[in-house]
Amino acid sequence: xxxxxxxxxxxxxxxxxxxxxxxxxxxxxxxxxxxxxxxxxxxxxxxxxxxxxxxxxxxxxxxxxxxxxxxxxxxxxxxxxxxxxxxxxxxxxxxxxxxxxxxxxxxxxxx
Amino acid sequence: xxxxxxxxxxxxxxxxxxxxxxxxxxxxxxxxxxxxxxxxxxxxxxxxxxxxxxxxxxxxxxxxxxxxxxxxxxxxxxxxxxxxxxxxxxxxxxxxxxxxxxxxxxxxxxxxxxx
Numbered sequence: 001x002x003x004x005x006x007x008x009x010x011x012x013x014x015x016x017x018x019x020x021x022x023x024x025x026x027x028x029x030x031x032x033x034x035x036x037x038x039x040x041x042x043x044x045x046x047x048x049x050x051x052x053x054x055x056x057x058x059x060x061x062x063x064x065x066x067x068x069x070x071x072x073x074x075x076x077x078x079x080x081x082x083x084x085x086x087x088x089x090x091x092x093x094x095x096x097x098x099x100x101x102x103x104x105x106x107x108x109x110x111x
Numbered sequence: 112x113x114x115x116x117x118x119x120x121x122x123x124x125x126x127x128x129x130x131x132x133x134x135x136x137x138x139x140x141x142x143x144x145x146x147x148x149x150x151x152x153x154x155x156x157x158x159x160x161x162x163x164x165x166x167x168x169x170x171x172x173x174x175x176x177x178x179x180x181x182x183x184x185x186x187x188x189x190x191x192x193x194x195x196x197x198x199x200x201x202x203x204x205x206x207x208x209x210x211x212x213x214x215x216x217x218x219x220x221x222x223x224x225x226x
Contacts, residue, residue, distance in 0.1 A: 042201050042203070042218050042219050043201075043217050043218050048214050086152055099156070101146075101154040103151070105153070106152075
């Protein structure tokens with residue numbers, strides 16, 4: 001099936017540092033989404049991107065939809081302990097296909 | 112008021128048993144999904160229902176049978192459980208399969224352990 005390549009697989013950072021993670025694909029997606037999953041919970045939507053080149057912010061989070069529609073990145077500025085979790089990129093190839101997820105980036109924040 | 116609720120949250124059962132997981136959404140969404148998350152946290156689509164009609168069935172063993180009595184409910188029945196079925200199963204919903212304005216809303220998951 002279609003795969004999204006998400007990196008890095010895991011990150012250990014100091015509180016206050018900025019974080020960047022990204023996803024790439026060999027296929028063109030019409031929508032990119034970024035989710036966060038806390039332990040014992042389901043993924044929660046952080047940011048949704050619908051247009052190539054779109055740059056969207058949600059508080060300390062910023063995400064961009066690549067101009068080729070084959071990649072996206074997520075930045076977190078001034079990380080805090082509650083940013084700990086697994087971040088997933090997800091993409092939709094076309095309007096009728098289900099979301100495909102990357103393998104996740106596990107973020108650990110050291111206070 | 113939980114938007115997408117799954118029951119049970121934890122399920123431990125023996126190999127060979129048959130079990131069901133229930134999912135209900137109160138968002139008025141038309142489309143519901145089942146995803147499986149393995150031990151490496153990889154999320155994979157299993158099924159998708161739109162207005163009670165099955166629209167996607169990925170390569171899932173036919174021991175897994177989804178049932179949607181109405182568009183607010185999508186249950187997952189699993190026959191003859193195997194060790195490899197151990198995973199976290201997530202139910203999700205979206206307003207429709209064609210519009211992705213707010214992505215999918217996920218339930219909190221059902222952790223299935225087959226012993």
